[in-house]
Amino acid sequence: MEVTPVCTERIGTDGCIIRSDRGHRRSKVPRDVEMDIEFLYKVVPQLAKVFRIIDKIGEGTFSSVYLGEAQMRDGRREMFALKHLIPTSHPTRIAAELQCLTVAGGKENVMGVTYCFRKDDHVVIVMPYMEHRAIVEIISSMSFEEVRLYIYHLLKALRHVHQFGIIHRDIKPNNFLYNRSHKLYALVDFGLAQGTVDTQIELLKDLTGLRRVPRPVFGERNLNSCTPAPSTTKQAAIKTESGKTEEPASRRYPSASRGPLPARSQSSSQKPQRAVHQGLTCNCYQTDRVCNICLSRKQQVAPRAGTPGFRAPEVLTKCPNQGTAIDVWSAGVILLSLLSGRYPFFKASDDLLALTQIMTIRGSRETIQAAKAFGKAVVCSRELPRQDLRTLCETLRGRRPSPDDEVTPLPEANKDSTATRCHKIQDDTPTHRPANGAGQTFPNHREHSQSTPLTKQDSESDYKVEEDERGWDSVPDEAYDLLDRLLDLNPATRITAAQALQHPLFADL
Known part of the structure; x- marks a missing residue:
């Protein structure tokens, strides 16, 4: 060339x-x-x-x-x-x-x-290179059939990578390119990918900690370089300052989005906390406060890579056992955005606020039950009802009136608003220290956070006609049934990508 x-x-x-x-x-x-x-x-x-x-x-x-x-x-x-x-x-x-x-x-x-x-x-x-446009630019003009095909092809890509034991971990519209003119699709960016227990990608085993002795990379088989790599980058294992060999799975890598991790220190005036047996239930268990025992425990480490707004409940609650179901949840969030015409749908500054936003849609009682199924305890100071997905999407799309704005709004971070104390997450045998401690506040806002507004023409009637021409007046129940299954709060019962492709919504495909 x-x-x-x-x-x-x-x-x-x-x-x-x-x-x-x-x-x-x-x-x-x-x-x-x-x-x-x-x-x-x-x-x-x-x-x-x-x-x-x-x-x-x-x-x-x-x-x-x-x-x-x-x-x-x-x-x-x-x-x-x-x-x-x-x-x-x-x-x-x-x-x-x-x-x-x-x-x-x-x-x-x-x-x-x-x-x-x-x-x-x-x-x-x-x-x-595949020419494409961002979803935020075209979401207001997409027809329902276009949305159906988009999700179908996304699920095909997920089924394919999941067959190899690959967890993508960052499913979002920006990583699923869409060429609208030629109806082409492409899943990209495996930079955060991890492997399942039976992954076929050998190097993902090193990153996931499935192999004790990391294999060398960039060694005999150089990736088309014109000069040999420095010896410090030839091996997957790295040397720490103490001279010990450290596996990649246990190392924290720097990134532009996070600063250095603060070192843990204990002032001389504080007495060291006693070690507590793992099976002992503390005083604040399933309450909306945090006791000294929980504060003294070592924070649980679990994978939480991905883009805020697309993280599954098991990621937000730091569940250590995360699988391909987290990609399916992200696909469900994308479908929710496309059906409602709002992108991004969830916008949160931290994981607790993100979990709160999920509760406003899926219900607090359902979230608590699902978290318990994968070993987490979630507490909410007031009950949030589960919303009907069709009613929610049609209301946000402007196809049905919202009397007195009764659709439960998504909470946003605004210190000037009236706040409601909400959630604390901990293990059933409490070993997790909640981020930011107790007293996390979540305001109630009526407006969706930075959502893409629906494009309206000269009049409301003109807009409705255009919506009807794009098929939004006849969205089948199957679409919302699939959405409900993709957004199953429990990863164990959440539909898989392969199962989703067999859903009646895609019967003719």
Whole structure:
């Protein structure tokens, strides 16, 4: 492959760099993006031999994505997505993501990998580029049939990756690309993936702690690098300051979204707490307060990766046994957004507030019962009724009146509002210290937090006509039945992706 050279380049009046490409229209690139592209060329110089990087099209906590063009041997120009992983990513994590893409990718609506470049600790994964638009831009114009097909193809992708024992852990619309014109779909970003007990992805076993002796990565089989990697990045195991070998599963990796973890200290005036037997029930068990025994216990560590608003109840309550059901819950949240026309549907600043928002939809009694099933105790100071999903979605979509705004609003973080003390989460044999301690407050707000408003035309009647033309006047009961099963609070009884594909909603597919 050869790179199509850039013909001319000049600075526009708005400070953007304007490129005139042979056979292509002019494109404006902001200066900061141009600097990022130059930096990428510098740290991974072999990219320049193959790709002409055009623009930065995405940026996250752990990576940045660029749009690159390559000229094929037959003269065709083809576009690719170049994912540049942050240098602090652990080699095992990077190799595991690559293995997920190579083993499960390329079919069943799962993005595959074309190539990989590496120079020292910089890794660039090259994938086919799929033109797409963000859900937030098109949700107000999507028809019900479009929503049905979208969820169907998302479930196909989940069934496929779950068959390999892959838990994606970050299912959301931004990671399920949708080409509206050609009806193409692609599940992307396995950077947070973990493996089930019987996973077929070998490197996920290292990350999940299923293998005691980590296997080396980036060793004999180098990922197309032009220079050998430093010895510190060749092995999955790492050396701590004390000289001991530490497994990746037990190591905390830095990220841009979190600061350094505070060291635990005990003042000289405080007396050390006595160790309490695991089976002993403390004084605050199933109450809305936290006693000194619970405060002295070591905080439970459990996987909680993912995007706020899409985390399942078992993730929010730090249940240690998390499986593929967490991806299914996230798919249910997406369906809830699409049926109600509100995106994002849940918007919370912390896990306790997120659990509160779930309770306002699924009911507090049901949440408490489900949490008990997977070994957690959740307490709510007042009962929140379970809402009918059809009534909720049609009310939010404006298809039925909400008398006196009686639909239970989602709580938001606002210190000026009247607050209600709500939830505390702990193990049935209490060993969990609730985040932020007791007295967590959750205000009652009537407006949904940062939701996408439904687009209304000149009049209410015109809007209703457009909605009817898109099929929102005849949404079948099967859609809300599937939604109810995807949002099952108990992961043990939650429908699987394979079972969901057999649901009557998809009978003709």
